[in-house]
Amino acid sequence: MANTSYRLRCQLYGHETDVRSVSTITEYDGIVSGSRDKTARIWRPSDKTSFEQRVVLKDHTNFVIATCYIPPSNKFGDGLIVTGGNDKKICVYSAKQGTHLFTLEGHEQTVSCLSYVPQSDLLLSGSWDQTGRVWSLSSKRCIQTLSGHSKAVWTIISMGDVTNNSNIILTGAADNIIIGWKNYTKFQIYEGHTNCVRSLAALNSNEFLSCSNDFTIKRWNINSVQCLQTYEGHTSFVYSISIISSEQFASVSEDRSLRLWSINTSESKQTIRLPSGTVWSVCSLTNNDIVVGCSDGRIFIFTKDASRTATMEEISAYEQEIASTTIQTKTGDLGEVKIDDLPNEDALKKPGTREGQTTMINKGNGHVEAYQWNMLDQRWMKIGDVVGSADSTAQGQASATGEKILFEGQYYDYVFNVELDENVPLKLPYNITDDPWYAAQEFIHRHELSQMFLDQIAQFIITNTKGMVIDQRASDFFDPFTGQVIY
Numbered sequence: 001m002a003n004t005s006y007r008l009r010c011q012l013y014g015h016e017t018d019v020r021s022v023s024t025i026t027e028y029d030g031i032v033s034g035s036r037d038k039t040a041r042i043w044r045p046s047d048k049t050s051f052e053q054r055v056v057l058k059d060h061t062n063f064v065i066a067t068c069y070i071p072p073s074n075k076f077g078d079g080l081i082v083t084g085g086n087d088k089k090i091c092v093y094s095a096k097q098g099t100h101l102f103t104l105e106g107h108e109q110t111v112s113c114l115s116y117v118p119q120s121d122l123l124l125s126g127s128w129d130q131t132g133r134v135w136s137l138s139s140k141r142c143i144q145t146l147s148g149h150s151k152a153v154w155t156i157i158s159m160g161d162v163t164n165n166s167n168i169i170l171t172g173a174a175d176n177i178i179i180g181w182k183n184y185t186k187f188q189i190y191e192g193h194t195n196c197v198r199s200l201a202a203l204n205s206n207e208f209l210s211c212s213n214d215f216t217i218k219r220w221n222i223n224s225v226q227c228l229q230t231y232e233g234h235t236s237f238v239y240s241i242s243i244i245s246s247e248q249f250a251s252v253s254e255d256r257s258l259r260l261w262s263i264n265t266s267e268s269k270q271t272i273r274l275p276s277g278t279v280w281s282v283c284s285l286t287n288n289d290i291v292v293g294c295s296d297g298r299i300f301i302f303t304k305d306a307s308r309t310a311t312m313e314e315i316s317a318y319e320q321e322i323a324s325t326t327i328q329t330k331t332g333d334l335g336e337v338k339i340d341d342l343p344n345e346d347a348l349k350k351p352g353t354r355e356g357q358t359t360m361i362n363k364g365n366g367h368v369e370a371y372q373w374n375m376l377d378q379r380w381m382k383i384g385d386v387v388g389s390a391d392s393t394a395q396g397q398a399s400a401t402g403e404k405i406l407f408e409g410q411y412y413d414y415v416f417n418v419e420l421d422e423n424v425p426l427k428l429p430y431n432i433t434d435d436p437w438y439a440a441q442e443f444i445h446r447h448e449l450s451q452m453f454l455d456q457i458a459q460f461i462i463t464n465t466k467g468m469v470i471d472q473r474a475s476d477f478f479d480p481f482t483g484q485v486i487y
Helices: 312-323 345-349 436-447 451-465
Strands: 007-012 019-025 030-035 040-045 051-057 064-070 080-085 089-094 100-105 111-116 122-127 131-136 141-147 153-158 168-173 178-182 185-190 197-202 207-212 217-221 227-231 238-245 248-253 257-262 268-273 279-284 290-294 299-303 326-328 358-364 367-374 379-387 405-407 410-412 414-419 425-430
Touching (some): 007 051, 007 312, 030 051, 030 080, 030 290, 040 080, 064 122, 122 153, 131 153, 131 168, 168 197, 207 238, 248 279, 257 279, 312 379, 345 358, 358 379, 410 425, 414 451, 425 436, 425 451
Parallel strands (some): 019 279, 064 111, 153 197, 197 238
Antiparallel strands (some): 030 040, 064 080, 111 122, 153 168, 238 248, 248 257, 257 268, 279 290, 358 367, 367 379, 405 410, 414 425
């Protein structure tokens, strides 16, 4: 059987924490990555399978959230790398040398997304200040501000080049809508998502994809307000999408998976589990290899080409790492679990029916394991040990067997997901023996938040743990900043 599935190519190490953005350097199939370690990095292929880190870009003073590569032009013959961050700045670099050329300033909050209009000198940016901006790279100034969203803008794209729909820009935001702009004027609103719109990708000059915190991906035509198609399969926030070809695209999610989709079918063709807690970003190289950035600082690259695939030893080690992870049922990895209703391991003797199919096996004594069907190898692959159950439903609880939750090498009674107004889930670990204000202060320091949140976070901890014991958790978990139930 021909290999039509993606396999691990390599892993890249260098970032110290979350890789929030990855972009393709199309000239040589390189990668630019941005991280919460306040750096962006340029990676270049070093041999048939791996990459080497060439340059570390250190001009931001806070998290790097967005990256963009712009091919060479008459004005910028070396091409450009552009980065945006929590310091509200946009830094522009020579793609060839990695030298800082200039900084664009004007956004009043975090710069959350970047893209460009092909065959022009126009850069597009979006921000938590609820606006999109259009910049002239030649004049180094903002030439237009797109104001229309009521919450943070998370994604912005151009629908074409200078000869085809170059005057159409799309923005997606935390107000759940997508706005179409023609000649910088609002001409269309696309409604259908029920939560924050995280990423947009143009399929062609007339159609585009969107993904959302509502766990779905949608397909649209710019000339119609009606959604053409909905892709379902992810079990948590979908953070990023990337077009691989005219027939295929990729998506990544809080559910720790990379999924491959056919444009014309609504079910994913392949599901690849990652050992990292969150998969933030995805891009595709010109050779159709797929790059993803993860919350543990690693970058993973997957390929269909057998000549670029990792060794069997490397793949085995990767699968073993996935098998040894724990899956929290209420963080959206697999959905709810009712242990008594699960089959025993005899169920693994029966082949799966589709690529990426998951099942949970009751191993006895409250021990549950998760498996995923690998259609290529015709086998069930263990993807982790499941903790949590449908009978104890608060976010971040201990398991049904009294196990604590492992977070960054330590065990906690709770690991809450806290969303700020910008819809970025942050982990808040807590033990019932801790002081709420001390835990809140640690959380603020960890994520470089304003001190004004101290009382709110401490009260949040108290409200969601008051009177609880480990196996009894309230189902009315709420977030102090948004008032939402998370997951």
